Amino acid sequence: xxxxxxxxRPFSKKWLNERLAVETLERVLSTEYWIPKNxxxxxxxGMVLAATFGxxxxxxxxxxxxxxxxxxxxxxxVNYTIMSQVGYGWLWRHIHGVAxxxxxxxxxxxxxxxxxxxxxxxxxxxxxxxxxxxxxxFSGEAFAGYVLPWGQMSYWxxxxxxxxxxxxxxxxxxxxxxxxxxxxxxxxxxVPGQAFIGRxxxxxxxxxxxxIIALIVLHFGALRIPHVNNQDGEEIxxxxxxxxxxxxxxxESKVIPFKPVFLSKxxxxxxxxxxxxxxxxxxxxxxxxxxxxxDPADGLKTPPHIYPEWxxxxxxxxxxxxxxxxxxxxxxxxxxxxxxxxxxxxxxxVAPASxxxxxxxxxWLLLIDMIGLxxxxxxxxxGIFTPIGTTFAYIFIALWFAxxxxxxxxxxVGGK
Amino acid sequence: MKExxxxxxxxFFTLVTYWGVEPYAHSQMHKxxxxxxxxxxxxxxxxxxxxxxxxxxxxxxCAGCHGIKSQGMKAPMDAMGASAAYGVNPPDLSNAGxxxxxxxxxxxxxxxxxTAKAKPNFAMPPSAASAQDAAxxxxxxxxxAPKEVSPKEAYVTACGxxxxxxxxxxTQIGDIPKTKGNIKTGNDVxxxxxxINVAKYQDKLADYMxxxxxxxxxxxxxxxxxxxxxxxxxxxxxLPGTAMPRVGLTKxxxxxxxxxxxxxxxxxxxxxxxxxxxxxxxxxIFTLLAYGWYxxxxxxxx
Ligand code: HEM
Numbered sequence: 001x002x003x004x005x006x007x008x009r010p011f012s013k014k015w016l017n018e019r020l021a022v023e024t025l026e027r028v029l030s031t032e033y034w035i036p037k038n039x040x041x042x043x044x045x046g047m048v049l050a051a052t053f054g055x056x057x058x059x060x061x062x063x064x065x066x067x068x069x070x071x072x073x074x075x076x077x078v079n080y081t082i083m084s085q086v087g088y089g090w091l092w093r094h095i096h097g098v099a100x101x102x103x104x105x106x107x108x109x110x111x112x113x114x115x116x117x118x119x120x121x122x123x124x125x126x127x128x129x130x131x132x133x134x135x136x137x138f139s140g141e142a143f144a145g146y147v148l149p150w151g152q153m154s155y156w157x158x159x160x161x162x163x164x165x166x167x168x169x170x171x172x173x174x175x176x177x178x179x180x181x182x183x184x185x186x187x188x189x190x191v192p193g194q195a196f197i198g199r200x201x202x203x204x205x206x207x208x209x210x211x212i213i214a215l216i217v218l219h220f221g222a223l224r225i226p227h228v229n230n231q232d233g234e235e236i237x238x239x240x241x242x243x244x245x246x247x248x249x250x251x252e253s254k255v256i257p258f259k260p261v262f263l264s265k266x267x268x269x270x271x272x273x274x275x276x277x278x279x280x281x282x283x284x285x286x287x288x289x290x291x292x293x294x295d296p297a298d299g300l301k302t303p304p305h306i307y308p309e310w311x312x313x314x315x316x317x318x319x320x321x322x323x324x325x326x327x328x329x330x331x332x333x334x335x336x337x338x339x340x341x342x343x344x345x346x347x348x349x350v351a352p353a354s355x356x357x358x359x360x361x362x363x364w365l366l367l368i369d370m371i372g373l374x375x376x377x378x379x380x381x382x383g384i385f386t387p388i389g390t391t392f393a394y395i396f397i398a399l400w401f402a403x404x405x406x407x408x409x410x411x412x413v414g415g416k
Numbered sequence: 417m418k419e420x421x422x423x424x425x426x427x428f429f430t431l432v433t434y435w436g437v438e439p440y441a442h443s444q445m446h447k448x449x450x451x452x453x454x455x456x457x458x459x460x461x462x463x464x465x466x467x468x469x470x471x472x473x474x475x476x477x478c479a480g481c482h483g484i485k486s487q488g489m490k491a492p493m494d495a496m497g498a499s500a501a502y503g504v505n506p507p508d509l510s511n512a513g514x515x516x517x518x519x520x521x522x523x524x525x526x527x528x529x530x531t532a533k534a535k536p537n538f539a540m541p542p543s544a545a546s547a548q549d550a551a552x553x554x555x556x557x558x559x560x561a562p563k564e565v566s567p568k569e570a571y572v573t574a575c576g577x578x579x580x581x582x583x584x585x586x587t588q589i590g591d592i593p594k595t596k597g598n599i600k601t602g603n604d605v606x607x608x609x610x611x612i613n614v615a616k617y618q619d620k621l622a623d624y625m626x627x628x629x630x631x632x633x634x635x636x637x638x639x640x641x642x643x644x645x646x647x648x649x650x651x652x653x654x655l656p657g658t659a660m661p662r663v664g665l666t667k668x669x670x671x672x673x674x675x676x677x678x679x680x681x682x683x684x685x686x687x688x689x690x691x692x693x694x695x696x697x698x699x700x701i702f703t704l705l706a707y708g709w710y711x712x713x714x715x716x717x718x
Binding site: 037040041042076079080083084090091094105109250251256260261264265267268270271272274275278279281282283287289291292294295304305310313367371374375378379380385 | 418419422423426429430432433434436437438440441444445582583630633634635637638639640681683684687688689691692695696699700702703704706707709710712713714716717718
């Protein structure tokens, strides 16, 4: 039986501890949540992501007060009401638009940090998988949001992406894998229209954010037992090191408490990030708010170039590199393959890529290849760009097929 | 130091990606059109000197279609009547001498469709018998032109007959009027009537032009300034075969029109430029304080 002191003053520390265990909670979640000392600013990217999500939610709430999910009114509700009639509405919108783009830059940095330091294996598989689920839901969230202002790109990107659900072409296997009805079912109409905007509005402001929040909790929870990795991939005995810290051997201990020591660095990195972020918001927002989307949606006028936002370009280029049916297969491959990373990497080494022999080459090739795909995904598929794009797509696929073999051959690196 | 090296790597790859998907990709997607500062090099200067006094006597040739409000000359038809007759409302000429290029106008009055690179169905007929007449009329138009033309007036004269600007409350037949509805029913008959007129005008305009010219409410965000400048200078350079005529603005005239487009399409710009430094200043102080905290927490740890 729990013990409740009848004399404890309501809402005093003691009273709260008996009811909510606030001090235990604080200890477990922050003052005795141990972080290795040997890490660099890349380990602050998770906090940067959480803060950016916070910015998206707050700015989104302000936009939500004036946005109207109606094919006739959506464009003006955003571009007129929010941009010029609501006090500082433009600021919220620019914050929202820039954050939606920058969040993906940080996600990619965060992912490649994990790949570089091998932070997805030996107990950290669930961190990686929950992170990938966040990547997928953020992608869905961003796509749904992009539909809302109902500009030319909203409409046509919505058209092109939902068309993918048609599946394989009608001449393949007698059309057994061809589902034109599915596309209409998703759109609720033959073309994107009122039902489409209503559905994506619901997804964008309710269901997806809810799922994202749940996944963030899962992601954080998955970190608690294995703890975060460090710059050398060293396996740390967290209990023993924590004891050293508590005994006052701060210099000798390999760990630091999250609050206040690690937090102080996080906040500093956040400060620098916010400087960069708000510079973009005020002086350089065009990259995040495509000019084409300031032309109102027009179902009779196909824009000369239809392309997704930059963060989808690499997988879009994999899709474009092939003809319809194989394109769909490899596009699907690109969507799921990162989930399998912890199992395709057969080496037991948890170490920075620079010490892992062939994996080092694999890492840099993957990074360069994906940047190449991203750039080619936006370029018109003409002339020399087509064969280069196809080559990059083949390299992407080949890299993933090669991964189990090169990691299997990898020599163990002596743990420090 | 190691952290700075890592930062340099991150920044490098970020910038390469940015360069590829923004400046480089756009340079490949859109053909580059060189601007000529509204010099209209394809039009030969007539070489004749105009006389405003003579031009004043010739202006009756224009008054059959155009009004010149500043001189107390009303247009012979209202916008509705004019659109029924010509498909489009001939602009009031009070400001024409201030925003249109002289060389362009002289050629235009003698041969409108050709000079404007417009379709053969261009509604204005040749209205000056000789280069001398044309130069006289243009000299007159310049003599009556006001010193200062507001951005909105420039827009109305040069673009307003074809392009609505709903964020600026402009329709092709004039400003959206302030009307009062009926309190008992909530109906606003006057406004409804106005909207019907706009609809009728737009139908006629679309018949004349082949399509309805787009509402330019937020074109300042949808197209770069360079695009707008080169497009207005010569619409054919971007959209070969388009029905939009070359209107013949001067460079200053275009700047006026652009100022109007920016005021409706990007009205937050002045406030944005004022707020930016304040917000960045705040985060600079925030970062410095955070750096101090970080240094104090990590002292003696390594
Ligand atoms: C849960 C919090 C969120 C709410 C309440 C919210 C709400 C909204 C609303 C009402 C709009 C339409 C107005 C506009 O276009 O500016 C919008 C647009 C958008 N949202 Fe969100 N949003 C949230 C989170 C996110 C997240 C997490 C992302 C992406 C990672 C995102 C990406 C976008 C994008 C790309 C647009 C289109 C922006 C534009 O074209 O200006 N949103 N959001």
